[in-house]
C-alpha cells in the first residue's frame with residue numbers, strides 16, 4: 001500500500017506560457033504564441049533523464065513518437081495537448097535549450113517527472129527551482145518583460161508531494177495540515193511567476209488520485225479509493241480559495257484553475273462514447289502493469305525478460321500505467337467540457 005502510494009503520485013506540474021506580442025493579454029489569440037510548461041511527469045516531455053526513469057524504457061512512447069523518448073505515457077501527454085489546443089508546437093524540454101536554441105523563443109518545458117512543490121528527491125528540481133530556471137533566462141534577456149506580460153503560465157501540482165508525505169510520514173491525522181502547506185507553497189510559486197511578469201497563470205486542479213490504478217488495485221480495479229479522493233477534494237477547495245485570493249490581492253484575473261479533476265471524473269464516469277471520445281474498457285485498470293508490486297511497466301529482469309503485461313490496444317485504455325493516462329486518455333480528458341470551459345478563461349480578460 002505504501003509502496004504503491006509512493007509511486008502513485010509520480011506526476012504533474014506543468015506551467016504554460018503563451019505569448020502574443022502584438023495584442024497583449026487581452027488579445028491572447030491563437031496566432032503568435034509562446035508556451036512555457038513547468039511540472040512533473042504528467043507534463044514532462046524529456047527532462048527527467050535519470051537511468052531509472054521508466055519514460056525512457058520500452059514500451060513508453062510506442063504510440064508517439066514510436067520509441068521511448070521521455071514521456072510518461074504510450075504517446076502524447078498534457079503538454080502536447082495544451083500546445084495543440086493553442087495551435088502551436090510542443091515546447092522543447094529545458095534540458096535541450098542549448099542543442100535546440102532556435103526553438104527557445106517559442107517557450108520551454110521545465111516539467112520534470114517526480115517533482116513536487118517541495119523536494120521529493122535531492123536530485124530533482126522542485127517547483128521553486130523550475131521557476132528559478134525561468135528567472136535566469138529572463139536575467140539573461142532570453143525573454144523580455146513585454147513578452148512575459150502577454151504570456152500564460154500554467155502550473156499543476158498533481159500529488160508527488162503527497163506520495164512523498166506518505167513515504168516519509170504517513171500520519172493520517174497530519175494530512176489536512178500537510179495539504180494546507182502544499183497549497184500554501186503552491187500559492188507562493190504562483191505569486192512568484194506573476195512577479196516575474198507573466199500575465200496569465202493557470203493552475204491545474206488535482207485529478208481524482210483515488211481512481212489511479214495504483215489505488216484501485218485493492219478492489220480489482222472496480223472502485224476509486226474514497227479516502228484519497230476526499231483528500232483531493234480538500235486540496236482542490238483550498239486551491240480555489242488561494243486562486244480567488246490571488247486575483248483579489250493583485251486586482252486582476254491573472255490566475256485561473258484548469259479543471260483536471262472534472263475532466264478525469266467525466267471520462268472515468270462515462271458509460272457511453274461521447275463527442276468523439278471512446279468509452280474506455282475497465283477505465284480504472286492500466287494498459288501496462290508490472291507483474292507484482294516490485295515491478296512496474298517497462299521493467300525487465302537481469303535476462304531481459306519483461307516483468308510486466310501490456311494490453312493489446314493502448315487506445316482502448318484510459319490509463320497507460322498505474323499513474324499516468326494513455327495518449328487517448330489525455331485526448332479524452334482534454335475534449336471534456338470541464339477542461340474546455342476552464343481553458344477558455346485564457347481568452348478572456
Ligand SMILES: *[C@@H]1O[C@H](CO)[C@@H](O)[C@H](O)[C@H]1NC(C)=O
Nearest residue numbers: 117118119126127128129185
Ligand atoms: C527547492 O530546492 C532548492 C534547491 O535545492 C532548495 O533550496 C529549496 O529549499 C527547495 N524549496 C522547497 C520549497 O522545498
Ligand SMILES: *[C@@H]1O[C@H](CO)[C@@H](O)[C@H](O)[C@H]1NC(C)=O
Nearest residue numbers: 132133134135136137138139
Ligand atoms: C535575476 O536578477 C535579479 C535582479 O538582479 C536577482 O535578484 C536574481 O537573483 C537573479 N536571479 C537569477 C535566477 O539569476
Ligand SMILES: *[C@@H]1O[C@H](CO)[C@@H](O)[C@H](O)[C@H]1NC(C)=O
Nearest residue numbers: 168169170171173174175177
Ligand atoms: C508526521 O506528522 C505529524 C503531524 O503533522 C507530526 O507531528 C510528526 O512529527 C511527523 N513525523 C515525521 C517523522 O515527520
Ligand SMILES: *[C@@H]1O[C@H](CO)[C@@H](O)[C@H](O)[C@H]1NC(C)=O
Nearest residue numbers: 247248249250251252253349
Ligand atoms: C482594479 O482594477 C480596475 C480595472 O483595472 C480599476 O478600475 C480599479 O481602480 C482597480 N482597483 C484597485 C483597488 O486598484
Ligand SMILES: *[C@@H]1O[C@H](CO)[C@@H](O)[C@H](O)[C@H]1NC(C)=O
Nearest residue numbers: 244245247248249250251252
Ligand atoms: C478583495 O476582497 C475585499 C474583501 O472581500 C473586497 O472589499 C475587495 O473589493 C476585493 N478586491 C478586488 C480587487 O476584488
Ligand SMILES: *[C@@H]1O[C@H](CO)[C@@H](O)[C@H](O)[C@H]1NC(C)=O
Nearest residue numbers: 208211224264265266268269
Ligand atoms: C462518478 O459519479 C459518481 C456519482 O456522481 C461519483 O460519486 C463518483 O465519484 C464519480 N467517479 C469519478 C471517477 O469521478
